[in-house]
Structure formats: structure tokens, C-alpha cells
Amino acid sequence: MTTQATGPVTSETGQRDNGKVLEQLQVPGIARFKNFGITVLNLSTFFVLWEVFARTEVINPLFFPRISDTFAAMYNGFVDGVIWPQLSHSLTNFLIGMLISAAIGIPVGLLMGSNHIVDLTLSPYVWAMTSLPRVALIPLLILILGFGNSMQLTIIVLSAVFPIMVNCMAGVKTVDPSLIRAGKVFGAGRVQMYLKIILPFTLPFVISGINQGIARGLVGMLIGELLGGGGAGLGYLLDRAGDQFDAPMLYATLIILAVMSVGLVQSMRWLERRVAPWRETSA
Amino acid sequence: MPHATASTSVGSSGTGRDGDVLVRADHVTAGYDNLRERTRLIALRDVSLDVHRGEFLAIVGPSGCGKTTFINMIGGFVKPLRGTITMDGKPVHGPGADRAMVFQDYALLPWRTVERNIAFAMENRRPRPGRSEQRERIAEALDMVGLRGFEKSYPHELSGGMRQRVGIARALVTQPAILLMDEPFGAVDAMTREAMQAEFEKIIAKTRQTVVFITHSIDEAVTLGDRVVVVSNRPGQIREVVDIDLPRSRFDADVKGSTRFAELREHIWGLLAHEALGAKPKGDAR
Numbered sequence: 217m218t219t220q221a222t223g224p225v226t227s228e229t230g231q232r233d234n235g236k237v238l239e240q241l242q243v244p245g246i247a248r249f250k251n252f253g254i255t256v257l258n259l260s261t262f263f264v265l266w267e268v269f270a271r272t273e274v275i276n277p278l279f280f281p282r283i284s285d286t287f288a289a290m291y292n293g294f295v296d297g298v299i300w301p302q303l304s305h306s307l308t309n310f311l312i313g314m315l316i317s318a319a320i321g322i323p324v325g326l327l328m329g330s331n332h333i334v335d336l337t338l339s340p341y342v343w344a345m346t347s348l349p350r351v352a353l354i355p356l357l358i359l360i361l362g363f364g365n366s367m368q369l370t371i372i373v374l375s376a377v378f379p380i381m382v383n384c385m386a387g388v389k390t391v392d393p394s395l396i397r398a399g400k401v402f403g404a405g406r407v408q409m410y411l412k413i414i415l416p417f418t419l420p421f422v423i424s425g426i427n428q429g430i431a432r433g434l435v436g437m438l439i440g441e442l443l444g445g446g447g448a449g450l451g452y453l454l455d456r457a458g459d460q461f462d463a464p465m466l467y468a469t470l471i472i473l474a475v476m477s478v479g480l481v482q483s484m485r486w487l488e489r490r491v492a493p494w495r496e497t498s499a
Numbered sequence: 500m501p502h503a504t505a506s507t508s509v510g511s512s513g514t515g516r517d518g519d520v521l522v523r524a525d526h527v528t529a530g531y532d533n534l535r536e537r538t539r540l541i542a543l544r545d546v547s548l549d550v551h552r553g554e555f556l557a558i559v560g561p562s563g564c565g566k567t568t569f570i571n572m573i574g575g576f577v578k579p580l581r582g583t584i585t586m587d588g589k590p591v592h593g594p595g596a597d598r599a600m601v602f603q604d605y606a607l608l609p610w611r612t613v614e615r616n617i618a619f620a621m622e623n624r625r626p627r628p629g630r631s632e633q634r635e636r637i638a639e640a641l642d643m644v645g646l647r648g649f650e651k652s653y654p655h656e657l658s659g660g661m662r663q664r665v666g667i668a669r670a671l672v673t674q675p676a677i678l679l680m681d682e683p684f685g686a687v688d689a690m691t692r693e694a695m696q697a698e699f700e701k702i703i704a705k706t707r708q709t710v711v712f713i714t715h716s717i718d719e720a721v722t723l724g725d726r727v728v729v730v731s732n733r734p735g736q737i738r739e740v741v742d743i744d745l746p747r748s749r750f751d752a753d754v755k756g757s758t759r760f761a762e763l764r765e766h767i768w769g770l771l772a773h774e775a776l777g778a779k780p781k782g783d784a785r
Contacts, residue, residue: 392606394602394604394606395606395608397576397600397602397606398600398602398606398607398608398619400576400594401574401576401594401598401599401600402599402619402620402623402669402673403594403595403596403620403623403624404623405623408623412608412619413608416608416610492609492610493653493655494609494610494653494654494655
């Protein structure tokens with residue numbers, strides 16, 4: 217019998233029915249934190265170089281502030297309550313928008329994947345909306361909804377819902393036909409086929425759909441706040457800092473945005489690996 | 500030479516262990532419609548064949564000869580265009596608990612552990628076996644295929660050969676009247692393949708399971724089969740049903756090395772050689 221060479225396979229007793237294919241290795245603590253250490257070193261070097269370079273003032277500090285000033289601006293912004301209301305406004309909007317997108321996108325996508333008629337009927341609109349650059353909708357949305365929160369929320373949903381929908385549809389459509397055959401052979405009815413084969417197979421697609429939805433939704437959130445003139449949110453903070461030539465604040469907001477996006481996307485990646493470990497190792 | 504011609508399945512008097520018929524294919528024609536090109540590809544034409552209770556029937560033929568179509572018809576998810584398939588005298592209308600299948604690509608659910616994959620074969624049935632009964636039968640099936648201790652492993656942690664053992668255990672756990680196997684060892688490496696053939700022969704000797712076994716390896720067909728059905732290409736028709744009058748176990752050295760073994764293999768090769776060497780028509784290989 218061949219076994220995967222992922223570690224020592226035979227047990228100490230030499231008995232094959234010991235069972236475990238994967239044994240635990242004793243990894244020294246330092247080795248485990250190596251990558252983390254490299255990341256910390258990498259980032260601190262980057263910030264030090266930034267500080268040194270900014271102090272030479274080769275580039276006008278108006279465009280390129282010191283990192284120390286930037287972090288000071290961020291700190292003060294939080295202490296003075298300038299940043300937090302905007303951040304929480306953006307986050308709340310974004311989360312509500314994503315929930316709505318998932319609540320619409322997942323069922324509609326699943327339905328499109330399983331029903332040919334629904335698919336044929338909806339797909340021209342879905343593909344048009346998926347391909348259309350989101351910014352193009354702003355004037356229309358302002359016209360309809362005005363400069364309010366509902367307009368900002370709508371643009372998030374319109375950005376995020378279609379990638380979720382399309383991925384869910386693709387998941388259902390690519391279900392391994394031999395799994396369906398196995399389902400039939402072993403007596404799975406329509407409902408069981410859905411619950412036990414189609415949905416679990418589609419789950420990783422749903423998550424990568426949400427992942428894409430997050431990336432698109434963040435863009436939607438920002439253009440809504442930058443162009444929608446709602447006077448709230450991180451986009452508004454960026455806009456105002458720009459108008460006031462407040463470079464440290466501008467950079468501070470960008471860093472917050474970067475941390476927020478990386479955090480969201482990485483946690484979804486983590487979830488994806490947790491939900492479908494078999495997709496990493498082999499087919 | 501113990502021959503039996505296509506439509507008059509005579510081979511029953513041969514090494515088939517019991518006489519009575521379990522599955523009967525009566526003048527069956529099957530094909531696939533291509534609506535876009537408005538064509539119908541005939542995969543099998545006018546095939547009549549009996550599967551006897553307790554026998555190991557191997558079907559051998561070149562790819563595209565319709566052998567998978569045949570097994571799918573017994574399985575109940577391909578309908579014949581003409582003719583009938585009956586099981587225990589009743590016409591086959593769809594899949595049923597009396598038939599189980601082992602697939603070439605294993606078809607295991609990757610998100611389920613070994614034991615939950617095997618449980619899948621029981622949990623959709625009415626009446627559903629109780630929890631403790633399920634557990635017992637799973638343990639029994641795992642013992643049979645030599646996978647005890649791998650209950651909690653996921654398919655992606657196992658080698659191809661071990662995955663197919665799970666596939667076999669999943670089929671056996673249903674205690675089917677007939678086991679349908681669609682090139683079950685086609686995707687494992689040559690060494691594992693030989694080992695699995697030997698183990699599988701032992702399992703069958705113990706359970707006296709009725710098996711229909713598709714392969715395109717003549718050697719495998721002669722090694723495992725009580726009878727070998729030789730199918731010609733496009734549309735599939737039965738060239739000959741060959742009784743394999745070799746003692747078991749076929750893995751005893753003097754059996755595999757015997758002149759009779761070589762004769763039988765040579766004979767079947769003679770029936771298929773011109774097709775295997777000749778040009779195949781363009782199109783899909785079903």
C-alpha cells in the first residue's frame with residue numbers, strides 16, 4: 217500500500233491497524249514563530265526606512281509625511297473621536313451590505329445553478345451587472361436615492377451581490393457528476409442529493425464568492441462615500457483630509473483601510489481552508 | 500472450447516456456481532441522443548445476456564464498446580432504447596437497494612470521513628438501519644477490505660488503492676444482491692492493482708457475492724471471472740461468452756502460470772485484437 221509521504225507513517229509498535237495516517241511532530245516553539253518574526257521584522261524595517269526617507273524631505277512632506285506623524289494622527293484621531301464614528305459607520309454599512317448581498321446572492325445563485333430556466337432568464341442581467349464598472353451607477357443612484365446612507369448601502373450590495381451569485385451558480389454547476397451517480401446508486405432522493413452532495417460541494421464556492429464580494433464591496437463602500445457626498449465614513453475622512461492638505465490623516469486612514477481589507481480577506485481565506493481541507497491536498 | 504453465442508446465453512452449465520438467473524438483459528439496445536447534432540449514438544445493439552446468482556461475470560472490451568452503458572442500465576440510471584432488463588424477473592426502472600456500484604474514480608464524498616462515507620450507503624434507505632447496526636456493519640465492511648483503523652481518515656489522506664477499498668466497503672455494506680463494478684482498479688497503479696485483485700477474490704469467495712465487473716484488461720477478466728463476456732466495438736455486441744474453467748484461487752502460482760490461463764487469454768485477445776489495433780471511429784469514449 218502506498219501512503220502519502222507527509223510524515224512518519226508506521227507506528228512504533230509496527231502494527232498497521234494503529235490507524236493514524238498523520239502523526240504529530242514535535243516542532244520547537246521558535247520554528248513555529250519564524251514566519252511571524254520575519255513579518256514583524258519586514259514591517260518594522262519598512263516603517264524605519266519610510267521615517268528616514270521622509271525626514272530627508274526629498275519629497276514634499278505635504279505628499280509624503282513621516283510615519284511617526286501618521287501614527288500620531290491616527291492616535292489623536294481615535295482619542296479625539298474623529299476616526300471612530302467614521303470607521304464604525306463604514307464597518308456597519310459594510311457588514312449590513314454584505315449580509316444583504318449574501319442573503320440575496322446565495323439562494324439566487326444556487327437556484328440559477330440548479331434550474332436551467334432560471335439560469336437562462338437571469339443570466340443576461342447578472343452578467344451585465346457583474347461586468348459593468350460600479351462607478352457608472354453612482355449618478356443614477358444619487359438621482360434615485362439622493363445623498364444618503366441608503367445610496368451608500370445600495371452601492372455596496374450592488375458591488376458584492378453578483379460575484380457571490382456567480383460563484384454559487386458555478387459551484388452547483390460543477391458538482392462532480394460521479395458524486396451525483398453515487399448519490400443515485402445509494403438511494404439519495406432529491407432533498408438528500410441537495411443536502412448531502414450538492415450543498416457541501418458548493419460550500420467552498422460560496423465562500424470564495426463571499427471573498428470576492430468583500431473585495432468588490434469595499435470598493436463599492438469607498439466610491440459611495442467618496443462620490444456620494446453622504447458626509448460620513450472612511451471615504452469621507454479621506455476626502456476631507458485631502459481637501460485640508462492633512463497628509464498624515466490621509467495616510468492614517470489608508471492604513472486603517474488596508475488593515476481592514478487584509479483582515480477581512482484573510483479571515484475568509486482561513487475559513488475556506490477550514491471548510492474544505494480536501495481542496496488543498498489533492499483532487 | 501466452452502463457447503456461448505451472443506443471444507442464446509448458454510454458459511449457465513459452465514462454472515457459474517448456481518444455476519438461476521438474477522439479471523436478464525433481453526435484446527437490449529442502448530444509445531445516447533445528441534440533440535444539437537440531431538444524432539443518436541448507438542452504444543449497444545441487441546444484447547442478450549444472463550447474470551446468474553453467485554457468479555462473477557467479467558465484461559471485457561475496448562473503450563467505447565458500451566460496457567459502462569450496460570452496467571448503468573442494470574444500475575437503473577440509463578434506460579434501454581429497446582429491449583428490457585429484468586432483475587429477479589421484475590423489470591428495472593431505477594436504482595434500488597438491491598444493487599450497489601463501485602466506480603472507477605471512487606466517487607467518495609471528500610468532506611466525509613471513511614466511516615461516514617460508508618454510512619452514506621445505508622442512511623438514505625427506508626427502513627434505515629439503526630445506529631448500532633450501522634456501526635457494526637461499517638466495522639464488518641472495513642474489516643473485509645482491510646481498512647480497520649482508518650475510520651476517521653478523510654479520502655484525501657488516503658492513497659488511490661485505499662480510497663477504492665472504501666468504495667468497495669461502501670458497496671458491500673448494503674449487502675446488495677448484485678455488485679456492479681465499473682473498472683474499479685483502472686485508476687490504481689499496477690502493483691496495488693494486483694494486490695487488490697487478490698484481496699477482492701478472497702472477499703468474493705467468502706461472501707459468494709454476485710458481481711458484474713467491467714474491465715479493459717483481458718488479464719484481469721480471466722483472473723477474476725467465472726465467465727468473461729467479450730464485447731466488440733461500436734455498437735457494442737457480444738462476440739463470445741467464455742467460460743473460465745480455472746480453479747481458484749487464481750493467484751496460486753500454478754494457476755496464473757498454467758497453459759490454460761495463457762490459452763484463455765490468447766483466445767480472448769484473438770477476439771479483440773483486430774479492434775484494438777484497428778482505427779477507432781472519432782468521438783467520445785463511453
